[in-house]
Amino acid sequence: MTGGRKTAQGWHKGTIEELPSGRFRWRVRVQYPDGTRERLSGTTRTRTEAQHAIIAAQREAQAGQRPVSHTLTVGEMVTEYMRAKRATWSDRTAWNNEALYTRHVAPHLAHLKAAGVDPRRLRAYFELLSEKRPAGDGEKMRPPLGYSGQRQIHVLLLGAYKRAIGDGLLRENPAQHARPLSPSKGGTVRAAKVKHFTPEELGRFIPAAQADRLALPLAFLALTGLRIGEALALTWGDVGRDDTGAPFVTVSKTRSEFEGAYYTGSPKTAACAGSTSQGTRWASWKTCGEG
Incomplete structure (x- = not known):
C-alpha cells in the first residue's frame, strides 16, 4: 500500500x-x-x-556510536586528509601524494562512498593498478603501477580512513585488511631489478671517471656512497678535514626535483645524516645507501 x-x-x-x-x-x-x-x-x-x-x-x-556518513566520498575523504597533512609533509611528499591521487586514485575510487568500500573492493583496485589501463584521454594506456607506488597509495588510503574514523565519520578501515601484494609474496607487479657495478667493473670505472672532468662527480658518488640528491645539496661549508687531515663531507640535506620544481630538504632517513669520508663511508653505505 x-x-x-x-x-x-x-x-x-x-x-x-x-x-x-x-x-x-x-x-x-x-x-x-x-x-x-x-x-x-x-x-x-x-x-x-x-x-x-x-x-x-x-x-x-x-553505546555511544555515532552514525557513519553515507555521503562522504573517497575523494572528499582523501583530499581533506591531504589538506590536513600538508603542513607536516615535505614538499616532495605532498606533491607525490597529490600526483598519485590524481593519476591513480581519483579515476577509480573518488566517486565511491567511503563507507561502502570494503577490503574486497580495495584488493580488486590494487589488482587493477597492476595492469595496463586507460590513462583517461581515450587513447593512451597507463602502464602498470609498481609495487612501491601501490604501497604509497595504500599508506595514503590507510591514513585518510584513520582520520575519518577519528572524526566520527566512519567506523571501519578497509585498508587495514587490504593491501597490495608484494612481489616476494606472489604480487603480479615485480620490483624493478637494481642494476649496479660488480667490484671489478667499479674498479675500472673509478680511475676512468677521475681522469674525466665531467665524470669526476660520478667517481665522488661511487667513493662516498652518497645519493645524487645528497651530493647536489653539498656546499663548500659541508667540506672539512678531521684530526688526521683526511677530508670529509657533512651530509645534512638533499636536493630534489619534482615536476619542474626544485627544493632542498632533509636526507631520506636519519641514518643518512652525518659526516663521511672515503675511508668511513663504506661502513655506513648499507644503512644509508639501501634505505
Missing part, C-alpha cells in the same frame, strides 16, 4: 512512513551517553527492515 501512510510509534520508538515508491522511510530520535540528541533516518525495502533499523540506531546510540 502506498500513498505516504505514516505510522507513529512515539518519539523514542520512531516513525515509519511508506513512500510512493514502495520503500519505507524510518525516523527516530536518539540520545547519546553525553546527553546529546539527534534525529536519524533512512529508507528500507520493507517495514520489518525499517523496524530493525530503528532498533539498531537506538542500541548504537546507547
Whole structure:
C-alpha cells in the first residue's frame, strides 16, 4: 500500500512512513551517553527492515556510536586528509601524494562512498593498478603501477580512513585488511631489478671517471656512497678535514626535483645524516645507501 501512510510509534520508538515508491522511510530520535540528541533516518525495502533499523540506531546510540556518513566520498575523504597533512609533509611528499591521487586514485575510487568500500573492493583496485589501463584521454594506456607506488597509495588510503574514523565519520578501515601484494609474496607487479657495478667493473670505472672532468662527480658518488640528491645539496661549508687531515663531507640535506620544481630538504632517513669520508663511508653505505 502506498500513498505516504505514516505510522507513529512515539518519539523514542520512531516513525515509519511508506513512500510512493514502495520503500519505507524510518525516523527516530536518539540520545547519546553525553546527553546529546539527534534525529536519524533512512529508507528500507520493507517495514520489518525499517523496524530493525530503528532498533539498531537506538542500541548504537546507547553505546555511544555515532552514525557513519553515507555521503562522504573517497575523494572528499582523501583530499581533506591531504589538506590536513600538508603542513607536516615535505614538499616532495605532498606533491607525490597529490600526483598519485590524481593519476591513480581519483579515476577509480573518488566517486565511491567511503563507507561502502570494503577490503574486497580495495584488493580488486590494487589488482587493477597492476595492469595496463586507460590513462583517461581515450587513447593512451597507463602502464602498470609498481609495487612501491601501490604501497604509497595504500599508506595514503590507510591514513585518510584513520582520520575519518577519528572524526566520527566512519567506523571501519578497509585498508587495514587490504593491501597490495608484494612481489616476494606472489604480487603480479615485480620490483624493478637494481642494476649496479660488480667490484671489478667499479674498479675500472673509478680511475676512468677521475681522469674525466665531467665524470669526476660520478667517481665522488661511487667513493662516498652518497645519493645524487645528497651530493647536489653539498656546499663548500659541508667540506672539512678531521684530526688526521683526511677530508670529509657533512651530509645534512638533499636536493630534489619534482615536476619542474626544485627544493632542498632533509636526507631520506636519519641514518643518512652525518659526516663521511672515503675511508668511513663504506661502513655506513648499507644503512644509508639501501634505505
